Amino acid sequence: MINQRQIEAFRAVMISGGVTTAATALRISQPAVSRLIRDLEARIGVALFERRTGGRLRPTTDAATLFHDVERYFISLEQISQSAASLRRRSLGSLRVASLPALYVRLLPRFIGRFLAQRPDFDIELVGNSSEAVIDLVSSGRCDIGFVDLPFEHARIRRYELAGxxxxxxxxxxxxxxxxxxxxxxxxxxxxxxxxxxxxxxxxxxxxxxxxxxxxxxxxxxxxxxxxxxxxxxxxxxxxxxxxxxxxxxxxxxxxxxxxxxxxxxQFSLITAADARLPGSARDFISGIQQEFALFAQSCLQRLRATG
CATH class of the missing domain: 3.40.190.10 (Periplasmic binding protein-like II)
Structure with a gap:
């Protein structure tokens, strides 16, 4: 049966172009790499490399075909690893935030940057969209918090008015x-x-x-x-x-x-799902952005009056 180490040795030789550099990358000896390659060839019954003078290996067309599938395998492993890392981050706390463009461009990125600086293991995904789409994202549970400029009543939405x-x-x-x-x-x-x-x-x-x-x-x-x-x-x-x-x-x-x-x-509003059970971090986010909103609105108006 083909084992993981044989595949790793094959991939290292294909990528690096030689046994010496493959051995360095895998932190094993050159004879060990050569043995793993021979064992792989014996297992599948196909010659993957042509042996040249000086111990050099030249990949065959069969090796190129196998390498294509091996790369897909390693890419899948990397994707799984990234997904696992994302799950670890989310277990430590996460928020999916959707916003209309007016707040998406400047206010929210600034606030989120400071919010995350105090919570390095927290994960926030910020999505920009129209107010109608934001309401749909939050009411359907695809986002935890939204920012809109529509006055509305919605059975599945709780609305927090922000400073006018x-x-x-x-x-x-x-x-x-x-x-x-x-x-x-x-x-x-x-x-x-x-x-x-x-x-x-x-x-x-x-x-x-x-x-x-x-x-x-x-x-x-x-x-x-x-x-x-x-x-x-x-x-x-x-x-x-x-x-x-x-x-x-x-x-x-x-x-x-x-x-x-x-x-x-x-009048802008912050919205959540009506039945959402928000963790403490989400409540901190809501409280903080309400304060940030009022301060940012005030500073905007001061600058506009100064340049008016």
Whole structure:
């Protein structure tokens, strides 16, 4: 019967190209490697190498065929090893977190980095998706915690409201409105307006912002992402209103951000499955991110006022 050591010797010779280097890699003698190869050939009844002068080995076509299967075997072993390591980490604690893009880009990575620095054996998987998809991931148990911007009621979801933050106007730095400290609904009436996709809290509140003031907009492009809206503003496609977290993370030198009056409050929520039994680490995560959210929101607004 073929044994593990024979396969290891065969693989080492194939990879290294010789008995000497294979012996070094396996930390055994050269005669031991040669013996293992001969035993393997005798076991399967096929010559795997041509013996050359000086003890050199040249692989046969049969050796190449066998090596293909051997490599698949070792790759499978490596995958099993990685899975086992992941299970060990998860036994020490893990969280699967899903978030809409506004918080996925900057806030959550920063917080998670500090959270894990205090818990080196903890495991966190961060997934970015739309609010609708995040709700599905959490309600189905595929993620433990989610972050959304939709006001909703769901029988299988528990919702924790986070601090409300005011949205901001995104306008070209070269635009005449860039000199104003605060923008009102009427300031948007003469320019194409870049809309965030429907069925989101931000879109609903932006529409109300203009309707209550009787302002009719020239509707321009529409996008599901505030980051894309900012890029469209930079390209001269119009004006937009976005959440301050996106505004703080956008690297668009041609765009500036202004406060609005009246304010448009954006409310994000942290969600878990209604019947979830959260371990202490998850509760620490929730408590910590609530505090982080409030501090980050405050610092965002301070920077926006400073540059407004």
């Amino acid at each position: 933050v005011p949205a901001v106007a995104a306008i070209p730095l070269s635009h005449g409105l860039a000199t104003k400290a605060v923008l009102a609904p009427a300031d948007f009436s003469a320019e194409p307006f870049i809309s965030i996709a429907r069925a989101t809290q931000l879109r609903t509140r932006i529409d109300a912002f203009f309707m209550t003031q009787g302002i009719h907009r020239k509707l321009g492009p529409e996008t599901p992402l505030s980051m894309v809206a900012c890029s469209l503003v930079a390209a001269g496609a119009g004006l937009a209103i976005v959440d301050p977290f996106t505004a703080d993370s956008v690297a668009e030198p041609k765009v500036c951000f202004k406060p609005l009056e009246p304010q448009i409050e954006v």
